[in-house]
Amino acid sequence: MIEPDHTRQELGRFLRAMRERCPAEGGGRRRTPGLRREELALRAGISTTWLAWLEQGREANPSPHALARLAGALGLSNAERAYLFGAAGRIDPEAPQRLEDEEAPESVRLLVQFAPGPAYGLDRSWRATCWNASAERLFPGWLDANGERNLLRYMFLRPEARAMLPDWHERARRLIAEFRADHVGRHADPASERLVAGLRQESQDFAMIWDRQVVLGREGGVRGFDHPWDGHLAFRQFTWIPADRPDTKVVVLHPA
Structure with missing residues (x-):
């Protein structure tokens, strides 16, 4: 330390x-x-x-x-x-503010486009900014035409997520702990603050897990899905953070 x-x-x-x-x-x-x-x-x-x-x-x-x-x-x-x-240990008051609906940077879009399996980009509030066709099929209710673009909102508010993830409670707990690690330096970020405040009101599960104050680094590993069309699927998850935009990340799923 x-x-x-x-x-x-x-x-x-x-x-x-x-x-x-x-x-x-x-x-x-x-x-x-x-x-x-x-x-x-x-x-x-x-x-x-x-x-x-x-x-x-x-x-x-x-x-x-x-x-x-x-x-x-x-x-x-x-x-x-x-x-x-x-x-x-201070936040620069003159740092450029990111727009809430900002498009994915080119570095993220290219990685997602050429990924061999499901892949998507996340902004600082974990909103999907780009994804490929494999990811759109894998995540109904999140990346399809009527989906909930934010990963946390999808996880806690969409029934498709609970139905498709056999270990939903463990995945939800880990997702919040990983987001909290990301969120710690962004207390002045209005988008992240509104996201957390809204989810605390809309989801008792989110509020309960958030208040436990668990923090984890984002790690890879095997992710299982009971997909509504494709049956049971298993992927290994990998996450990259682009050097030119460290407030974004690219997630790629490779068949396990």
């Missing part, structure tokens, strides 16, 4: 490295490279003492807006800015 003081030290080292990388103001020779702390603090509109605490790994509790001013003053790239907020 990474201790909080270690994380603060990593944040401090990163900030100092970024400050020393910035061109010095006014030119000329200096004993140390880059900006002085006072110069960066002035640019970012923060206290020099507070900046020193951050760089020293002390408990400075930076706010998201203070970090945003620091990122701007340092001229951080998108990747550097994301690292800064991640190391500080």
